[in-house]
Amino acid sequence: MNWGLEIAKAVGLAVVMFTFLAVVGAMFGVLLERKIGGWIQSRLGPKHVGPQGLLQTIADTVKLLQKEHITPRAADVAIFNTAPLIVAVAGLMDWIVIPFGPTLIVRDLNIGVVFFAAMASLTVVGILVGGFASNNKYSLLGGLRSASQMISYELPLAMALVAVAMQAGTLSTLGIVNAQAQRGWFVFLQFPAFVIFLIAATAEVNRVPFDLPEAESELVAGYFSEYTGMRFALFQLGEYAEMFAMAAMATTLFLGGWRGPLLPPVIWFLLKMYLIVFFLMWTRWTFPRLRLDQLLNLSWKLLLPAGLIWILITGFFITFF
Amino acid sequence: MGELAAFIILSAITLVSAVVVVTSRNIVRSALSLVPTFFGVTGLYILLQAEFVAGIQVLIYAGAITVLILFVIMLTEGGTGLRVRQTNEQVPLSILAAAVVAVLLIGVLAQTPWPRATESLPQYTASGIGEALLTNLVLVFEVTSLVLLVALMGAIIVARRER
Amino acid sequence: MLLLDWLYVGVFAVVGLGMAALPLAIVWALAPRAPYPQKRLTYESGVVPFGQAWAQFNVRYYLFGLVFVIFDVEVIYLYPWAIVFQRLGKFAFVEMLIFLVILLLGLAYAWRKGALEWA
Amino acid sequence: MQVGLTHYLVVSALLFCLGLYAMLSRRNAVAILMGIELMLNASNINLVAFNKYVAPAALNGQVFALVVITLAACEAGVGLALVMAAYRNLETVHVDEINVMKW
Numbered sequence: 001m002n003w004g005l006e007i008a009k010a011v012g013l014a015v016v017m018f019t020f021l022a023v024v025g026a027m028f029g030v031l032l033e034r035k036i037g038g039w040i041q042s043r044l045g046p047k048h049v050g051p052q053g054l055l056q057t058i059a060d061t062v063k064l065l066q067k068e069h070i071t072p073r074a075a076d077v078a079i080f081n082t083a084p085l086i087v088a089v090a091g092l093m094d095w096i097v098i099p100f101g102p103t104l105i106v107r108d109l110n111i112g113v114v115f116f117a118a119m120a121s122l123t124v125v126g127i128l129v130g131g132f133a134s135n136n137k138y139s140l141l142g143g144l145r146s147a148s149q150m151i152s153y154e155l156p157l158a159m160a161l162v163a164v165a166m167q168a169g170t171l172s173t174l175g176i177v178n179a180q181a182q183r184g185w186f187v188f189l190q191f192p193a194f195v196i197f198l199i200a201a202t203a204e205v206n207r208v209p210f211d212l213p214e215a216e217s218e219l220v221a222g223y224f225s226e227y228t229g230m231r232f233a234l235f236q237l238g239e240y241a242e243m244f245a246m247a248a249m250a251t252t253l254f255l256g257g258w259r260g261p262l263l264p265p266v267i268w269f270l271l272k273m274y275l276i277v278f279f280l281m282w283t284r285w286t287f288p289r290l291r292l293d294q295l296l297n298l299s300w301k302l303l304l305p306a307g308l309i310w311i312l313i314t315g316f317f318i319t320f321f
Numbered sequence: 322m323g324e325l326a327a328f329i330i331l332s333a334i335t336l337v338s339a340v341v342v343v344t345s346r347n348i349v350r351s352a353l354s355l356v357p358t359f360f361g362v363t364g365l366y367i368l369l370q371a372e373f374v375a376g377i378q379v380l381i382y383a384g385a386i387t388v389l390i391l392f393v394i395m396l397t398e399g400g401t402g403l404r405v406r407q408t409n410e411q412v413p414l415s416i417l418a419a420a421v422v423a424v425l426l427i428g429v430l431a432q433t434p435w436p437r438a439t440e441s442l443p444q445y446t447a448s449g450i451g452e453a454l455l456t457n458l459v460l461v462f463e464v465t466s467l468v469l470l471v472a473l474m475g476a477i478i479v480a481r482r483e484r
Numbered sequence: 485m486l487l488l489d490w491l492y493v494g495v496f497a498v499v500g501l502g503m504a505a506l507p508l509a510i511v512w513a514l515a516p517r518a519p520y521p522q523k524r525l526t527y528e529s530g531v532v533p534f535g536q537a538w539a540q541f542n543v544r545y546y547l548f549g550l551v552f553v554i555f556d557v558e559v560i561y562l563y564p565w566a567i568v569f570q571r572l573g574k575f576a577f578v579e580m581l582i583f584l585v586i587l588l589l590g591l592a593y594a595w596r597k598g599a600l601e602w603a
Numbered sequence: 604m605q606v607g608l609t610h611y612l613v614v615s616a617l618l619f620c621l622g623l624y625a626m627l628s629r630r631n632a633v634a635i636l637m638g639i640e641l642m643l644n645a646s647n648i649n650l651v652a653f654n655k656y657v658a659p660a661a662l663n664g665q666v667f668a669l670v671v672i673t674l675a676a677c678e679a680g681v682g683l684a685l686v687m688a689a690y691r692n693l694e695t696v697h698v699d700e701i702n703v704m705k706w
Contacts, residue, residue, distance in 0.1 A: 003323040003491075010492045014499035022503070065507060066514045079353060081508070086356075088504040089497060096496055107492040110445040114376035114563055115493075121384025121556075122356075128391045129353055144395060144545050151388060151552040158559045165566040171447055230511045234504055293602035296548070300600045304555070305591065308584055311562070318570060319577040324487070328606045332614040339618055339641055343625040348634060355637060362618075362644050365611065367490045371651045371665050374672075375490075377560050378647075381672055385556045386640065386679045389549040393683045394633055396546055397690040408628050409699050415627030423620035430612040435657055442659040444486050450669070451564030453662045455576045461666070462561060462579060465673050466586040472677035473554045473590045476684035477599045480543050480550065546687050550680045557676040560669055 013106060018092055025244045026237045027057040033281050040285040067229035075226065076133045083130030084227065084234035090122035091238035094245035097173050101258045101265035105174060112173040113161045116249060120157065120204060123242060124150045127223050130235070134226030143223035145292060146206060152299040153203035159307025160197035163190055163314050164253045173249075177257035187254040192310045194254045196303050198279070201246035203299070205239050207284055247276040328368055335361030346407055352390050359383045373447040547599040551591075558587050611652035619645035630697040632686045636679060643675040 031046065034056070038045035046056035071077055097112035099105040109115050124147050131143015164186055165171050168179035180186055187194050227235060251257060251272040260268030290298070338357035345351035359382040366375035443449060454462050561583060569576040594600055618641055625638025647668045654664020690696050693703075 006488060006491060007495060010495035011499055013492070014496045015503070017496075018500060018503045065510055067511070068515045068517065069511055076347065076349065079350060082353075085501060085504050085508075089500040092500045092504075093493070093496060096493060106496070107489045109372075109489050109493070110486070111373055111376040111447055111563075114373070114380060117559075118376055118379035118384060121380055121388075124384065124388050125353075125356060125391070128388060128395075129349070132349055132391070132395055140395065144392070147388065147392070148545055148548045151385075152548060154384075155552065155555050155559075158556070158562075162559065162562045162566045165563065166569065169567055169570050171563065171567055229515065230507045234507070237504075296600070296602050300551070300591075301595065305588070308588060308591075312581065312584060315569060315577050315580060319574055324606050325604060327487075328610060332610075335614065336617055336621070339621045342637055342641065343621050343629075348631055351634060351637060355640065358641065359644070362648060364490075364494070365614070365648055366651055367486065368606065369611070369651045369655045370486060371654070371668070372486055372490075373564065374647075374651060374665050374668050377563075377669060377672060381553075381557060381560065381676055382640070382644075385553045386676055389546075389553050389679060389683060390633060390637065392545050392549040393686055396543070397633070397686065397696045407631060407634065409630045412628045415624050418627060419620040419624035422623055423616060426616040426619070427613055430609055430616060435608050438657055438659050440659055442655050446662055446665060447564060448568050449662045450665055451566075451568030452572070453666050454561065454564055454669075455568060455572055455579055457661075458663070458666055459579055461670060463582060463586075465561070465670055466558070466583045468674065468677060469554050469558060470586050470590045470593075472681055473551065474593055476550050476680045477547065477594060477597055479681065480546055480684035480687045481597065481599065543687055543691070546683065550684065553676050553680050557673050560673060 017095055017106065021092055021095060021241050021244070022237060026233075026240045027061065029240045029244060029277070030060070030236070031057045032277070033284070036278065036281045037285050040282070061233070064230050064233045069231060070226075070228045072134055072136065072226050075135050079129055079133035080226075081231070083126050083133060084231045084238070086126030087123050087130070087238035088234045088241070089238075090119050090126060091241035091245065093119045093122075094242060094249070098245065098248045099174050099177055099252060099257055100269050104258075104266060108172050108174040111171045113165055113171045113176075116173075116245075117154070117158055117161060120242065120246075121151075121154055123238065124154075126238070130227070131223035134223075136226050139223050139226050146223055149292070149295060149299075150204055150206070152296050153200045153303075156196045156299060156303035156307045157200035157204060159304065159311060160190075160193040160200065161253070163193040163307070163311050166311065166314050166318065173252050173257075177252055177259065180256045181259060185254065185256040190254065190314070192306065193314075194250070196307050196310070197250055197253065198276075199303060200299075201243075201250065202280060202283060203295070205243040205246060207243065207280060243280060244273070244277060247280065248273050250276050324368060327364070331361050331364035331368070333361075334358075335365065348394055348407065349391070352387065352394055355387055355390070356383050359387070370442045370444065371446060373450055544602060547594075551594050551599055554590065555587070558583075608652055608656040611648055615645040615648035615652070618642075618648070630699055632689065632696050632698050632701075633683070635698065636682045636686070639682070640675060640679065643671060643678075647671050 035045035049056045049059045071080060094116055096106045097109050097116055099108070127150070128143050128147045131139045131141075131146070134140075164176060167183070167186055167190055168176040170176065170179065176186075183189060248269075251269060255272045255276075258265035258269040260271075263271070335358055338354045338361065341354040342351045342358060345354065359378060363375045363378045363383075366372075366378060562580075565576065565580050569580065622638040622641030622645060625641065626635050629635050629638065650664045650668045650671065654662065654668075658664065686696060689701055693701055695701060
């Protein structure tokens, strides 16, 4: 076991994976969102920069790279700077367990699903601390509200993951995809878990209709109202990376991962992932924003009991049939 | 060789961030440096081939308990950001006490001849934990759910304003 | 094998931190720094900020955090049960049924006692 | 030089003493709770280390570590509920100021 070689391979793979994510996830994702938003509202998305506005996000990134970082006077500078790092790294770490193809997975952790849930729960710490460190009433409240929303939706997410792990009999994502090969896609077998997973995933990444904490009409800009320039972009990078990770996880758990008749595995995986990303973006422009108490009631009083009961039903069917 | 290097790095991360937790003036900074402590301990669990316990440690400790501690800090006087004296007057005494306990513990640990087991632990223990929990440790399993129920009810009664 | 898996996790964390800090370093190098006091005032939609940032919120945030911790801890026992119960047969399912019923009681109690109410 | 059992026991002893120091010397109740969390983590390291080096046949050490994590979460929940109640009634979180029994 040559540790040096393994570390070099790991570093190379990490750099490749993160540039792919930063480019496809953040840059292309933002552009896709604005284009789809435009199309849904029958207006054109960004058109001016580059052909069909393709270079729009690159222009934004260059602009961000030389914008000044304003640190509020009474802010706690050390924590103020680490919060976006936590959110960005947590968003990027989900991708270790996601299988793009039969061999195209960074590492097939034996507890892949638990690792994915753990990384998703780390973002809350970054958001809370970011909101507190900027020492601004609005970002403090926004941080608290956003954190209470995200923790409320972590439970239904965990219930959906448990239901899929029960059906597949393993926690590793590769194992789940192979299990779906024999038993058929889990979207049919586990449809309630799929619905719960999608709703919880939308809420976990703070997207409409669950993006109240940073709603313009509510609290200035929620937890990142004091963040300017590239630090704000890091928060966005973390959230977009996590949105794509949720979509990729939904594909792995429910839509049979890379399995598909004709096309090569990776193409199938990306197709299904972008289908779910399109669904997430589609809901953004069509659903009204939920009030915070409706949003929390939906999670605690509907999704969590439904998730628990669905686990019991799945257990009942698997043991007795 | 690699394992020794990993052990040294991980225990260094754990102990250094634990020192920051213990001695930091700013309560939020000490709460935030709990997270690298828990990551260091997670790494130690991986070296001890306890992968599921490591995953749960990150999920529960770094994800849930730290969030709860940060919530309470923000809801109580931590939010005021006042520079309040964080340590009481027994600091030298408590340093002495902690040092004495440390010396005693390490002295005892180094001497006792721990029985060495011959067979080795399986690589992946998640399913092993499940079987152990559900077959011969069933009582532990059911009593823990009662403990969770009682803790939930007690904490709600204590924290809620008497309406 | 296990150490190798998590070696990748460690390296990904370190490289991720480095790649996330890279743009911050570029901005630190490139961007202008002209912090005069007015610019560094905390932003309160144009109004000059008064008072400290701390505002007394009531205890509902803590109650949501508490109920979350209790149910997140319950997930510890769901994962191992989920991957093993097919082999263990009926009594494993009955055990988990008792476990989940007790915890649904906890959720009902929190619901009844208003711990989940936002108002 | 292989990483033996005593390495882990020494690290967990040091972590335990750091937690003990925090409990003895901090005024803020939340900081004391953090000290308790450090001590519980130290005991978890011992449990898992014994499970690998001394009794690897049955996974009792790791299951017990999970139970300790559960109880640590319950303890943190109830302890912080007490802190919230103390803060609401006595307007302070510092333990040396909470010395007035209700008369």
